[in-house]
Amino acid sequence: MKTILAVANETIGGKQIIELITEKAGDGKARLVICVPRTQPNHGNVIYDDAVYDAARVRVDLARTFLRTVGIEAIGEVGDPDPYSATMDAVAEYHPDEIIISTKPATSSGWLKRDLIERIQDASGLPVQHIVTDVDTEGIGFGVTLVVANRTAAADELLTELKKKAGSERHVFVVVVPQEGGEGTAARRARARLVQLVDRLRAADLLAAGMIADPDPYTATMNAMQFFHVEDIVISTLPATRSGWLRADLIQRVTNATGKPVTHIEATPAGSPAAA
Known part of the structure; x- marks a missing residue:
């Protein structure tokens, strides 16, 4: 059975990534691993590590819970704050056959400004499918x-x-x-x-x-x-x-x-x- 690694943050519940995951991993077609990098909050003078970790873990939990309602079981993990490091750590741990990366549109995505997709393709040698999700206009599942x-x-x-x-x-x-x-x-x-x-x-x-x-x-x-x-x-x-x-x-x-x-x-x- 092949393994699919899905990497996303605020877009983890986007309709497009959920539909793509369902297409690729539904009915037990593949093992699914979800990786959510931690995100530093915009508000507050003090960064609480527990709160930062919890926020990412909740996104993992919600994605896994929702996928379970459509019959897909997934492994989930909280990743490094740097999305490149988080992805490559997950690649080393789970040895996926392909990677799905979901980002916001280019105008608002910090990930794309760092050439994330190309860097992961070059470093992993794996096929990488990039999904753009504007959750503000498209909503989530x-x-x-x-x-x-x-x-x-x-x-x-x-x-x-x-x-x-x-x-x-x-x-x-x-x-x-x-x-x-x-x-x-x-x-x-x-x-x-x-x-x-x-x-x-x-x-x-x-x-x-x-x-x-x-x-x-x-x-x-x-x-x-x-x-x-x-x-x-x-x-x-x-x-x-x-x-x-x-x-x-x-x-x-x-x-x-x-x-x-x-x-x-x-x-x-x-x-x-x-x-x-």
């Missing part, structure tokens, strides 16, 4: 709702709202949990909340993946908008009397900056006296 929450991540009010939004099996939820501080204990606490919400969504038969992110919820949201083609946003906060996010006018700032529909949920943390 599934709808994406961005979910931003922290202390209310396990709240029933949030889960109820997300269940209402899931009107299609091709709809997925990207969960973002800001760390509420630096790395270490704050990151572990955020990851525990993330895992709890993603597990509850999957238990409800919803497609979901998630990442921990910058401590500032606005920065975390804007970086996620860079990494994913999002249709709408759900932000879950504590009640107004207790929410620092609301005091910082988070809802309006995100609405103004993204131009996306934003749903605000006020919720009570699970296990608190009020929730009980």
Whole structure:
């Protein structure tokens, strides 16, 4: 069985690459390996390594999850921030027979400005198929709702709202949990909340993946908008009397900056006296 290596970043869910993968690897025709290079975020003064890795891993998870719904199993890995190094590392690891590389159009693709396609062809000696995907105009193969929450991540009010939004099996939820501080204990606490919400969504038969992110919820949201083609946003906060996010006018700032529909949920943390 031949092996196909697909390399993409923000365009990983683009319709063209999904259709090409389905054509080449559907019905068990080939083994598929997906490689997503890490991307440095545009927002924030501090780069959190966990958040950068998580963002790429979520793109891998979502691609694999969606492909699974059309009957394709794939191996996925997070690659080096440099797309050339990421591709060549994957070539050395998986020995593919051919490579698919998906990029944005030339006017906006940093990869093409570095002659990525030609360099990989020359270095690997493999056939390389280049797919151009403008996700802003063409869309992707599934709808994406961005979910931003922290202390209310396990709240029933949030889960109820997300269940209402899931009107299609091709709809997925990207969960973002800001760390509420630096790395270490704050990151572990955020990851525990993330895992709890993603597990509850999957238990409800919803497609979901998630990442921990910058401590500032606005920065975390804007970086996620860079990494994913999002249709709408759900932000879950504590009640107004207790929410620092609301005091910082988070809802309006995100609405103004993204131009996306934003749903605000006020919720009570699970296990608190009020929730009980």
